[in-house]
Amino acid sequence: MTPIKLTTPLADADVEKLRIGQQVLISGVIYTGRDAAHKRMVDLIKEGKENELPFNPKGQIIYYVGPSPTKPGKVVGSCGPTTSYRMDPYAPELHRLGLKASIGKGKRSPEVIDAMKEYKAVYFAAIGGAAALIAKSIKSAKVIAYPDLGAEAVHEFVVEDFPMVVVNDTLGGDLYQEGMRIYAVK
Amino acid sequence: MCMESNYNLGEDVIRAIKKGLETEASNTGKEILQIILKNAEIAREEQAPMCQDTGFTVVFLELGQDVHIEGGDLYEAISAGVAKGYTEGYLRKSIVSHPLDRKNTGDNTPPVIYTTIVPGENLKIVVCPKGGGAENMSAVKMLKPADGVEGVKNFVLEVAKNAGPNPCPPVIFGVGIGGTMEKAALIAKEALLREVGEKSKDPAMAAVEEELLEKINNMGMGPQGLGGRTYALAVHINTYPAHIASLPVAVNINCHAARHQEVIL
Ligand code: SF4
Numbered sequence: 001m002t003p004i005k006l007t008t009p010l011a012d013a014d015v016e017k018l019r020i021g022q023q024v025l026i027s028g029v030i031y032t033g034r035d036a037a038h039k040r041m042v043d044l045i046k047e048g049k050e051n052e053l054p055f056n057p058k059g060q061i062i063y064y065v066g067p068s069p070t071k072p073g074k075v076v077g078s079c080g081p082t083t084s085y086r087m088d089p090y091a092p093e094l095h096r097l098g099l100k101a102s103i104g105k106g107k108r109s110p111e112v113i114d115a116m117k118e119y120k121a122v123y124f125a126a127i128g129g130a131a132a133l134i135a136k137s138i139k140s141a142k143v144i145a146y147p148d149l150g151a152e153a154v155h156e157f158v159v160e161d162f163p164m165v166v167v168n169d170t171l172g173g174d175l176y177q178e179g180m181r182i183y184a185v186k
Numbered sequence: 187m188c189m190e191s192n193y194n195l196g197e198d199v200i201r202a203i204k205k206g207l208e209t210e211a212s213n214t215g216k217e218i219l220q221i222i223l224k225n226a227e228i229a230r231e232e233q234a235p236m237c238q239d240t241g242f243t244v245v246f247l248e249l250g251q252d253v254h255i256e257g258g259d260l261y262e263a264i265s266a267g268v269a270k271g272y273t274e275g276y277l278r279k280s281i282v283s284h285p286l287d288r289k290n291t292g293d294n295t296p297p298v299i300y301t302t303i304v305p306g307e308n309l310k311i312v313v314c315p316k317g318g319g320a321e322n323m324s325a326v327k328m329l330k331p332a333d334g335v336e337g338v339k340n341f342v343l344e345v346a347k348n349a350g351p352n353p354c355p356p357v358i359f360g361v362g363i364g365g366t367m368e369k370a371a372l373i374a375k376e377a378l379l380r381e382v383g384e385k386s387k388d389p390a391m392a393a394v395e396e397e398l399l400e401k402i403n404n405m406g407m408g409p410q411g412l413g414g415r416t417y418a419l420a421v422h423i424n425t426y427p428a429h430i431a432s433l434p435v436a437v438n439i440n441c442h443a444a445r446h447q448e449v450i451l
Binding site: 167 | 215225
């Protein structure tokens, strides 16, 4: 299967064309965040301080990752996806503000899948544990907010051909269900 | 040891993944297995952690009863070694000092240490950094003796199904049957130390291992849970005598970043 190449910020039309099971290579700027950063961001939104968010979510992608420390001479440490369900309580708020995609690993809650349908967003799986390989597609990295959180700080990554697979699309499709249905031995 | 275990994936895991590659039915699944092998290669070449989650440092000590340790506290020495390895090796510090306050200890200490006393005059140290993703999908259940082997099998299958893509499949299942609640969990973790695919010495349990491996892979979850036939690389069962009233079962999952490093002093 030839992967689809996409560049951030994502256009609505490109996102809506994506279907589960497609392989995608992302290039451009993406942002990182784990539980602690999400909590702070969603607290800001609840207080009506959206303009204080580390980045404007509109058209953007958030990557659930806490990199290992950067070795001297390297751009970034190893940085594979973390399990996404821990971000489920926060994801719908960010999609409401226009976040077009998240990257992680593992199942999403029905609430997040509904929010993606409603706000036309998708969920990508990166390969869990392929962290040294993923680091190769990251061309630059800097912390843009919450440095006190260490590995959990919000980073801005510039990526080139970061490999991932569409797990949930804007129609509510779910590759985790579908893939299992196709390959189960009855 | 902390550094080496995080940079170099064991040959046994690599062999098991290659074997999965031969039988994997899904193309995406095959590509994922190849990417995982490539990742291990890059990690080894660049001496970089294969996974950013460099784990809770679990240490198994086998202390010969004739060994006399001089010059300080052995556990403190191990802790200092962990701090040094994680700092100098650019490994991620993933430990918080209190499970509810959640402040990072900054050097990945303390480790979790299990000690057994054995005859002899050697000290064996096994270091296995354990990632959070796979640990979080593990479970213990106190079955009734009447539930028998079928109950055990059903529980393992239930844990596998519930884990789905979360623990970074392909994974390895360590199953502990018997003992007390915590003993079952401990022998499940010890089962993960076996070379991947090494069968139980008890033929009855070896048969259950084989059956469970087939059943788990036939669910179709596949590599990364995206569909396919290589969800589990192996099922390892350990047993221990049980109380007449109990049948504890623990399932400890390890991801494909199944790291362990051993040294005998
Ligand atoms: S489960 Fe294993 S491979 Fe996956 S992120 Fe955690 S440590 Fe890495």
